[in-house]
Every structure is written in structure tokens, then in C-alpha cells.
Amino acid sequence: MHVILLGTGAGGGVPQWNCGCHNCRAARARGRGRTQSSVAVSADGERWILLNASPDLRTQLAAHAPFWPVEIRDSRIRAVVLTDGEIDHTLGLLLLREGTTRMPVYAPSGVAALLAGPWPLTNVLEPYSGIDVRPLPPSRSAALTDGDGRSLDLTCTAVPLGRRPPRYAPQATTGDLEVGLRIQDRATGGSFAYVPSAAAVDDDVCALAAGTDLLCFDGTFWSDAELHGLGIVAPSARAMGHVPLGGPDGSLQRLSHVGAKRTVLVHINNTNPILASDSPERAEVAAAGVEIGEDGMDFSL
Numbered sequence: 092m093h094v095i096l097l098g099t100g101a102g103g104g105v106p107q108w109n110c111g112c113h114n115c116r117a118a119r120a121r122g123r124g125r126t127q128s129s130v131a132v133s134a135d136g137e138r139w140i141l142l143n144a145s146p147d148l149r150t151q152l153a154a155h156a157p158f159w160p161v162e163i164r165d166s167r168i169r170a171v172v173l174t175d176g177e178i179d180h181t182l183g184l185l186l187l188r189e190g191t192t193r194m195p196v197y198a199p200s201g202v203a204a205l206l207a208g209p210w211p212l213t214n215v216l217e218p219y220s221g222i223d224v225r226p227l228p229p230s231r232s233a234a235l236t237d238g239d240g241r242s243l244d245l246t247c248t249a250v251p252l253g254r255r256p257p258r259y260a261p262q263a264t265t266g267d268l269e270v271g272l273r274i275q276d277r278a279t280g281g282s283f284a285y286v287p288s289a290a291a292v293d294d295d296v297c298a299l300a301a302g303t304d305l306l307c308f309d310g311t312f313w314s315d316a317e318l319h320g321l322g323i324v325a326p327s328a329r330a331m332g333h334v335p336l337g338g339p340d341g342s343l344q345r346l347s348h349v350g351a352k353r354t355v356l357v358h359i360n361n362t363n364p365i366l367a368s369d370s371p372e373r374a375e376v377a378a379a380g381v382e383i384g385e386d387g388m389d390f391s392l
């Protein structure tokens with residue numbers, strides 16, 4: 092299985108358009124930042140599945156040769172799997188509207204309901220190429236297939252992680268609104284756990300990630316009051332459903348015990364001090380044996 096980290100930033104990316112924090116200023120000065128959270132996986136390097144569709148999808152697909160068309164109309168993206176209905180993980184569906192065939196979109200039940208209602212991408216996209224929203228059954232392995240029902244040679248298990256609803260739909264309570272994914276390549280035995288958003292490193296996350304070759308985990312915030320500490324009026328990390336990395340009850344203490352062979356942080360917010368090259372927080376991540384994801388990192392599992 093091939094895995095490409097298309098984007099490793101949280102919502103807003105790095106730099107975020109309206110942010111003058113240390114990390115955003117440094118990214119502007121370097122001319123290099125982070126696009127928003129998404130990963131591409133493929134069994135054969137030719138037919139790809141997007142795990143979430145970010146607002147930066149267009150640049151992300153342009154950045155990697157395996158996605159470039161050869162025919163006059165030609166898509167290497169055969170399906171999308173959504174972990175949640177957040178804007179930074181779904182807005183990219185709008186950017187696939189030039190497609191010539193209906194795009195399969197695997198979604199947990201609650202997310203499918205969001206796309207049919209308060210975030211009406213299903214209807215909006217219908218006059219364009221359209222999306223085929225397919226259920227992602229909780230905690231059962233499902234074989235992923237393309238628009239014609241042909242196997243994409245990867246299976247996906249979606250484990251509900253119980254997030255609060257997105258800010259745009261506070262009343263949404265039915266169905267699964269957030270899942271972690273375990274993607275498996277039966278031919279190679281390769282396995283990949285993708286958890287870009289999680290409220291805790293709990294038994295569900297451990298069960299999902301145990302024994303996998305690679306775990307990509309929620310690295311959004313270092314501390315619970317990170318935004319508040321910078322003078323930004325915003326909820327705490329935990330109130331937003333993101334377990335912070337640092338501190339005695341942070342994720343970093345537990346990540347080395349979940350049993351993944353390699354752990355890489357993704358969905359990293361621009362305010363997170365682990366992004367500063369000389370920060371003690373960054374050194375703590377390294378000391379825990381955890382890696383900080385970068386856009387364009389790739390893996391063969």
C-alpha cells in the first residue's frame with residue numbers, strides 16, 4: 092500500500108490567512124507551510140483513494156505526479172473516505188466537480204446525513220459529476236470499490252470515536268459523526284491507521300492502531316488552552332474534540348503504547364509549538380519516538 096500525506100495542517104493550514112502567530116510568520120518567511128489535512132492511499136500506485144478532501148485539494152493533487160492525468164479527461168482518484176463532516180475535511184469534494192463520473196464517497200452515517208442536510212454537498216454537486224455517498228458501517232471491515240464496483244484492493248474499518256457535531260450543525264446528534272480508519276492491504280499485509288481527529292487515546296484508538304505499520308494521529312494542539320493563551324477567543328482543545336499532545340494526560344504519553352510500528356502526527360494547527368524548530372515541545376515529541384508529519388511524506392506499507 093502506498094500512502095502520501097497530502098496535507099498535515101489543521102483547518103486554516105499554515106500560514107492561516109488571518110494569523111500572525113510565530114509559526115505562520117515563519118512559514119511566510121520560508122515560503123513553505125502546510126496544506127490542510129488529507130491523505131491519499133493506493134494498493135497499486137495508480138488508483139488512489141482520498142482520506143478526507145481538503146480545501147487545498149487542487150494544489151495537493153498538482154503536487155504529486157501519480158495523480159496527473161494522461162488522457163484528456165482522466166482521474167486517478169477513484170474514491171473518497173471521510174472521517175468526519177468538518178469543513179477542512181470535506182470542502183474538497185466541491186473541487187472534484189469537474190469529474191466525468193460520479194465519485195464514490197464513503198461516509199459514516201452521521202456524516203452522510205450532514206452532507207444531505209446542513210452541509211448540502213450531495214445536492215449541490217448533483218448537477219455536476221455528483222457523489223455516490225456510501226455507508227461506512229461501524230467497526231466492520233468493508234472492501235473499497237470504485238464507481239463501477241470494481242475492487243480497489245484495500246479494505247477499510249471505520250471505528251466510531253464519538254466527536255461532537257461540527258460547529259455549523261450543533262443539533263446533529265444521529266449517527267456516527269467521527270471515525271478513525273484502519274486501511275488494510277490484504278496482498279501485502281500492510282496496515283495503516285488514520286486518526287486525524289480524536290478526543291482521547293482510548294481503547295477504541297488502541298484497538299484501531301494496535302499492530303499497524305503506521306498510525307497518523309491528531310497533532311492539532313499541544314495544550315488545552317493553546318488558542319486562549321495566544322489571546323485568541325476560541326474553545327479549548329478538548330472542547331473542540333482534540334486531545335492535546337502535552338501534559339500528564341496528553342496524547343504523547345500514551346501514543347508510544349498503542350502498538351503501532353510508526354506514529355506520525357498530522358492535522359497540526361498553526362499555533363502548535365511543535366512546529367517551531369527549536370522548541371522544547373518539538374524535542375519532547377522526538378523523545379517520545381513520535382514523528383511530525385510533513386506535506387508530501389510518503390510510505391510503502
Ligand code: MLT
Pocket residue numbers: 101102103177178179258288331332
Ligand atoms: C476541527 O478539526 O476541530 C475543525 O476542523 C475545526 C474547524 O475548522 O472549525
Ligand code: MN
Pocket residue numbers: 101102128177179180358
Ligand atoms: Mn479540522
Ligand code: ZN
Pocket residue numbers: 106107110111112113114115116361362
Ligand atoms: Zn498562526
